[in-house]
Amino acid sequence: MQRTSNTVVFVQDSSKVDETDLSLIHALQINPRVTWTRLGGVLDVDPSTLTRRWRRLTREGLAWFSCYPRRNPAWTGHGWQANAFVEVETVPGNRRAVTEDLARLSNVWNIDATSGRRDLMLTVSAGSVMALDEEVMTSIATIPGVRATRTHFFRRILREGGSWRLDALSPDQQRALKPAGGQGKSRPGERDLALLRMLGPNARLPASEAAQRLGCSTATASRWIERLLASDYVSARCEVAHYLAGWQVAATLWLDVPQRELTTVAAAIASLPEIRLCATIGSEANLVAQVWLHRLEDLDEFEEQLATDFSGTRVLDRWITPRFAKRMGHTLRADGRRKDFVPFFAEREPA
Template sequence: MPDSASSLDETDRALVNALQVAPRASWTEVGAALGLHPATAARRWSRLRDSGLARVVAYPNLAAWARYRCLAFVEVDCAPAARDHVIARLVRAPRVASVTVASSGRDLYLTVLAPDLAAMSATVLGVTRVRGTRTHLVTHLFTEGGAWHLDSLTSGQRAALHPPSRVAAVLPETDRDLLLALSDGRRSVAEIAERTGTSTSTARRRLNRTLRAGSLSLRCETAQRPTGWPVSASFWARVPPHELRTVAAGLVGLPEIRMCAAVTGVDNLVISLWLRSLADSQRFEEQLSTRFPSLTVTDRTIELSAAKRMGCVLTPAGHTREVVPVDPWPAGS
């Protein structure tokens, strides 16, 4: 086990990868797949969680949400003196799933979920002390960060963990209490029952139902730097509409891609990626132009830092210090 609380050894990486594949797998299942005693797997996970290196979080299925509700990427411009204030408010906002400090033409970059356009408008217009915002509504989500995995397991180990189904249904507001109870996605059924005010059998039935339906997504979020992919970038691009799905299908297969979405506006495709180095941003753009000649990159940005990622509020080192659950229906909205 490493001495540093900011690193991942090979066993830690395999453990994180196992929970990326099957976020609620039992320690017996995880141990069997990794060749660890269940108690050892549990102890290692506790260290990773407590140090902020990894955390399992829950959120509405984003592909279904984009199709039936309202998902958007929002660029925010603000004065340097107001930036810290704006970030501090945004990381506490339940509808704002992610907040990054960006370069090249925008100060902040947000991922926002809302039940409808009116709620999205109220959320974006409610961001105070800013110079301006630009909202890109998602019309189709091809992949998102929860599908990005470390490559630390064999195919046999992944299969042994019984990955959840890829069905995608929209999460109803009636399951909001369940969503909030899973701010720790590995919370026991008994703890979920207590937090939702239901019996254990009811909590288990509701959890199994939402996971089978795919309306509730679970992600093993991990600190970025220790993964070996320390640089985040986003590209905006234009693709002929009749080629959009074909190009997106090719992009999704690339190991750097974290998110790929069709959006409204002059640019119809946004992709986010993790890279090994800053230089890889240029290399990747050259790769795009070669592999996808119909794709034109119109803008690009490098993430300077992340303040929040899918509900995980991050330290300057990128470790989770607390979770503000992603909640499209916050109280008083």
């Protein structure tokens, strides 16, 4: 609250995310390019108010959009066919400098600071298993201050962060916001790559701006964007500065599941609302699950539920993530706010 002469003016704390903000973010997670008019009708909030709120959220780095390629055979010839977690151990006192160097690498999509033996965990993408191994050896392990690395290749991704949702809207509101139309089946071309470059840092990029850059009409650009986002070879997500929105704990669980039960157990765990990522993995563990929780104590309850529901599954290791430095190309501040964006591929390259 600020007082000017005899007038009291209430100023919204820029570091806070309130219930209306959470509803807005949840809605945009469901339908990234929904119009403000349609959204206002579903949320029963004036569209101009929603526009102002979204501008504040993005200006303060509290919420943002991204658009990124999925691992899909349609991208043959491009660098997104193999994915892995890469542990990085740093020389004491070098974690910050190493993190800054890693954040500049396009193939490093996520950087998590973690507990345990390693200092950082990266999500790395490349065109093949061999290319990813080369990336680790030549671009990551050679950074000054890196002491050791260890790579865990994803076999199959069952759920990733773009599927994670806030719990702010009613089932009726969620149904009302669901995008229409099915997934595109045609293979992506150079135009789709150009669009992906534009939408990478902001999946809600205005069609008029895309049209100007593509040299087409706004209606045509809008149609191309809708087709791309409806396809099964890209994902668009609306992110939130999770610490400030109430999610204080992120953890990674490394699970050993009996192989004959792996498909069933993996699908069941992937469907849990706390899960941000679930994938079968080539490691001592055969399943990895990342969870977001409100309190560290909630991890005990979550693991107890896993032990009850999946009696043959063992937790081999657990890592706590006290902070994220990069998420799907967006670099983050210590409190989880968005800072900048690193493209998934260089502008000079076709992919």
